[in-house]
Amino acid sequence: MNRISDAPQRSSLVVGYTLCDIWDSFGGGCIGDMFLFNRLNQLADRGMIERSRPHEDAERAKIIFDIRKLG
Numbered sequence: 001m002n003r004i005s006d007a008p009q010r011s012s013l014v015v016g017y018t019l020c021d022i023w024d025s026f027g028g029g030c031i032g033d034m035f036l037f038n039r040l041n042q043l044a045d046r047g048m049i050e051r052s053r054p055h056e057d058a059e060r061a062k063i064i065f066d067i068r069k070l071g
Helices: 011-026 033-045
Strands: 049-052 066-069
Touching: 011 033, 011 066, 033 049
Parallel strands: none
Antiparallel strands: 049 066
């Protein structure tokens, strides 16, 4: 949630920066990008963030979309 802003941004950007934050804090190998993409989808399903503009390819749309904070 720390990397998600009020303005829409691509999920891949948020995941990339989050992985860098995790690397800086804990070192590598402790979490993967797919876990973070799944977590973003869970947060969207719970109404904590808004998901929009999914990728045009149905398979890639599961991980590539715009997100923004709600509230």
